[in-house]
């Protein structure tokens with residue numbers, strides 16, 4: 001839990017933030033003309049009350065994040081300029097105060113930077129590394145994140161003084177001493193004077209307003225008042241032109257606009273878009289101007305983010321599928337909305353999550369777009385994979401969709417023990433979940449009990465060898481656990497989700513006499529297969545699962561969920577969930593989770609942000625994601641996998 005205070009010109013906001021979520025928030029009058037310590041002591045009491053309601057002491061918090069107006073030295077935790085607000089705060093020692101009065105570590109930053117951090121970690125700028133924030137309010141605050149870092153500059157003013165760029169030479173006098181600054185031309189404090197000095201003011205309906213803010217200005221302009229329309233146009237022009245300069249200076253991907261004026265967001269954003277298209281050097285190509293997500297609370301969220309060393313990096317990860325051709329492949333996968341590459345040999349597999357030396361999943365969206373899973377793991381092995389994971393070790397699972405139009409080979413995979421006797425082999429226990437199938441599609445798994453080793457070997461080259469195998473008719477949602485060393489084949493007409501150890505070792509004993517388009521047969525590996533084959537694998541090496549294994553829990557209204565544990569082997573735990581409503585999950589910072597949405601889209605909520613997992617899509621929840629929720633309006637089935645507890649502990 002982190003306590004936060006966002007000191008404003010008129011209102012101070014404060015709150016308790018946990019994992020990017022607001023646990024409690026409040027606000028009080030800022031009293032910015034008075035001494036800073038009196039105000040902080042007052043807010044301290046409110047925070048203590050808040051903590052008490054959470055059964056906490058304020059000193060139990062991880063720290064206190066403070067945002068202040070003016071420039072801030074965030075190394076020494078000092079306010080450098082005040083501009084008429086809490087004038088004594090330049091001399092105030094925030095660090096000692098927080099230590100003595102609250103027994104807390106304090107971190108302090110400028111308020112616009114704080115708001116940008118809030119939007120970057122948890123809001124509208126979440127998905128970019130080059131972002132700018134502009135708060136259009138009483139004053140105009142700006143802040144910049146460039147290549148993933150807050151721009152600070154040599155005197156802590158980098159990117160912070162965008163309210164004081166010159167937009168109108170010979171224009172109005174600013175509080176900073178210059179003339180024609182953006183703040184002097186189009187800010188809340190300057191507005192009353194601008195309006196009153198306007199040539200149409202005497203006939204304006206704005207004369208009836210006691211308070212003259214942007215809200216009133218926009219309202220009167222909407223009602224057709226000529227003075228309000230003219231001043232609004234002036235402000236939009238000044239802001240828009242300033243944006244063009246910011247884009248030229250900082251080259252952001254996203255500009256987030258916050259502040260009171262965003263009550264009229266649609267028309268403001270449209271106007272900015274137009275100005276940027278007209279005036280920016282490259283016509284605003286790839287620059288998005290968006291409204292702040294946390295209109296009221298970006299500051300307290302950002303103040304908490306001062307305690308995060310990195311941007312919230314543990315959001316769900318979505319990857320580009322890696323498609324693999326296979327002689328037995330088909331087009332069933334198109335039924336789940338996939339467009340597979342066109343080639344001579346059909347697509348047989350989509351590798352959904354893979355970290356192998358010859359194949360990598362690549363992040364498809366968000367902050368890490370374009371990074372490979374390997375790069376993410378090398379940067380942060382425990383954060384992505386889980387406790388004890390070493391950066392040189394591969395991601396332990398490989399997740400695939402298998403699109404079998406024809407039968408796959410009859411085959412076996414080695415276990416750890418047999419790998420010791422085989423060169424270049426990796427152990428592979430796997431499990432399958434049937435997503436879809438054609439009529440009478442079959443799964444062959446395990447050699448029948450009364451078949452002798454000799455009999456099996458003698459028939460290997462004959463397609464009738466299938467009669468020596470246990471066979472199961474596929475059903476949607478049926479699942480098969482295939483322990484390494486078990487003879488098996490996926491029959492034609494199956495679309496399967498596969499969770500397996502990260503391995504690519506398959507020993508084929510028969511490919512059913514099949515030839516490719518050049519008349520070639522695929523390589524068989526009978527000797528290796530015989531080295532690892534377990535003739536009499538017990539049936540729990542296969543296990544088709546029954547729906548009766550479900551646990552069921554009704555929730556409020558007609559929400560419900562149902563969970564079916566599909567596999568709990570030493571390598572992975574896989575469960576099928578059926579959900580309507582909201583369900584909480586937690587990685588406990590120990591081990592990643594993976595998700596696959598079977599029949600509908602799902603919403604994943606993490607750190608105050610929403611992510612959509614489309615039907616037929618997989619994602620990886622990093623180990624350090626902590627709490628997350630899955631929400632579904634329709635009754636939706638999804639597959640949830642993780643490592644087994646033994647594997648995390650070992």
Ligand SMILES: O=P(O)(O)OC[C@H]1O[C@@H](O)[C@@H](O)[C@@H](O)[C@@H]1O
Nearest residue numbers: 326408409411430490498506508
């Ligand atoms: O050797 P083929 O027939 O291409 O089958 C190979 C495939 O077998 C399946 O049972 C799974 O183990 C897949 O992960 C594997 O890629």
